[in-house]
Structure formats: C-alpha cells, structure tokens
Amino acid sequence: MKLIIGNKKYSSWSMRPWLAMRVKGIAFEEQLIAFDFPAGNPEIKAATPAGKVPVLLDGDLVVWDSLAILEYLAERFARAGFWPDDRAARARARAMAAEMHSGFGALRAECPMNMARAVRPIEVSDGARRDVARLEQLWSEALAASGGPFLFGDFSNADAMFAPVVNRLEIYALSTHEAVARYTAAMKALPAWADWQAAGRTEPWIVDEEEI
Numbered sequence: 555m556k557l558i559i560g561n562k563k564y565s566s567w568s569m570r571p572w573l574a575m576r577v578k579g580i581a582f583e584e585q586l587i588a589f590d591f592p593a594g595n596p597e598i599k600a601a602t603p604a605g606k607v608p609v610l611l612d613g614d615l616v617v618w619d620s621l622a623i624l625e626y627l628a629e630r631f632a633r634a635g636f637w638p639d640d641r642a643a644r645a646r647a648r649a650m651a652a653e654m655h656s657g658f659g660a661l662r663a664e665c666p667m668n669m670a671r672a673v674r675p676i677e678v679s680d681g682a683r684r685d686v687a688r689l690e691q692l693w694s695e696a697l698a699a700s701g702g703p704f705l706f707g708d709f710s711n712a713d714a715m716f717a718p719v720v721n722r723l724e725i726y727a728l729s730t731h732e733a734v735a736r737y738t739a740a741m742k743a744l745p746a747w748a749d750w751q752a753a754g755r756t757e758p759w760i761v762d763e764e765e766i
C-alpha cells in the first residue's frame with residue numbers, strides 16, 4: 555500500500571490517514587509530493603485525478619480524500635479499531651468526523667496547520683471563535699463519556715480527523731479549555747505525531763499563505 559501525501563509541515567488532510575495508519579501499525583510506503591508552487595504542484599495533478607493529496611493506492615485501487623481513505627482502512631483492517639466497536643459510539647465518531655470534514659471553515663481559513671510554527675497568539679474572527687467553542691464542546695463531551703485519553707478511548711478515525719486542529723488550537727493559542735489541553739497532550743505523546751512533526755520541521759519548502 556502506498557500513501558501519497560503533501561508537505562508534513564502544512565498538509566492537514568495528509569496528516570489524517572498517515573497518523574491513523576502509523577498508530578494502528580499498518581505498513582505502507584509513503585510518497586511526498588510537496589506543494590511549493592504558487593499555483594499548486596503539477597506533479598500532484600499528474601498523480602491523482604482530483605489533484606489533491608492524500609491519495610491511497612492499494613494494488614490497482616486508488617482512494618482519494620482523507621475521510622474516504624479512513625473509511626477504506628476501517629474495512630480493509632476490520633480488527634484494527636479504526637472506528638469504536640460500540641455501534642452508538644461508532645455513529646457518534648462518524649458524525650464528529652463528518653462535522654470536521656465539512657465544517658470549521660473560518661478556523662481552517664484563518665489558522666492553517668503548521669507543524670513548525672512556534673506558539674504565538676493571533677486575532678481571529680467571531681466565526682473562528684465559534685469554531686473553537688464547538689471543538690471545545692465536542693471534545694469535552696466525548697472525553698467525559700469515554701474517559702479518554704482519545705475521544706472514544708483508544709485512538710480512532712475521529713482522532714485522526716481532528717489531529718490537525720489540535721495543532722491549530724495550540725500554535726495560535728486559541729483555547730484554554732482543560733479538555734483541549736488534555737487532548738492535545740495525548741495527541742502529542744503519540745510517537746507517530748512526533749515523527750510527523752519532526753519531519754515537517756526539517757522540510758525546506760515555505761508556502762507564504764500558510765505562514766501566519
């Protein structure tokens with residue numbers, strides 16, 4: 555299996571399946587295609603019809619889009635615990651993943667993921683503040699129900715979906731909520747997180763619009 559990803563420093567969507575596969579111990583080859591061109595990297599467009607990373611290749615099968623890849627992995631490795639075992643928890647985890655995938659537009663637009671940025675507060679819009687408040691609500695409720703350390707106890711696809719916003723909340727100092735601090739510590743304690751971040755920090759590409 556091969557996972558095509560973008561810059562580890564900036565590519566929030568790529569981080570999701572990469573982290574999930576590493577945490578679940580799934581072996582895969584990685585191909586990094588950096589986006590360091592003003593109008594996108596033509597190599598990405600050549601490698602995938604949608605012109606976006608991540609993309610998972612499994613034999614002849616091509617799966618694009620981070621959430622679709624996570625769903626495929628959950629079926630392909632049914633015993634790996636990509637989703638919670640309990641049906642109701644699984645439904646909630648999927649609802650949270652879907653909300654993340656289709657929402658939080660203000661936060662995503664104003665506060666790009668950046669694995670090499672030092673913590674430095676910025677002013678954000680009311681919309682982004684509302685996004686942060688919604689994350690605090692979602693995470694505190696899920697952690698209280700499961701007991702943590704991850705949203706549904708063990709690391710699941712829901713955590714993979716939210717991992718990039720953990721970085722956004724931290725580097726722009728957007729939340730002082732206790733549940734966010736606890737969840738951030740659990741994420742950052744993952745060896746896979748440390749490996750992704752260390753690689754992102756050594757990348758040579760600087761994309762101006764991602765540097766806030």
Ligand SMILES: N[C@@H](CCC(=O)N[C@@H](CS)C(=O)NCC(=O)O)C(=O)O
Nearest residue numbers: 565566567594595606607608619620
């Ligand atoms: N819906 C897609 C979005 C993927 C996406 O926007 N990827 C960005 C990188 S994070 C990308 O490929 N950008 C390169 C480009 O647009 O040229 C997913 O979740 O996988």
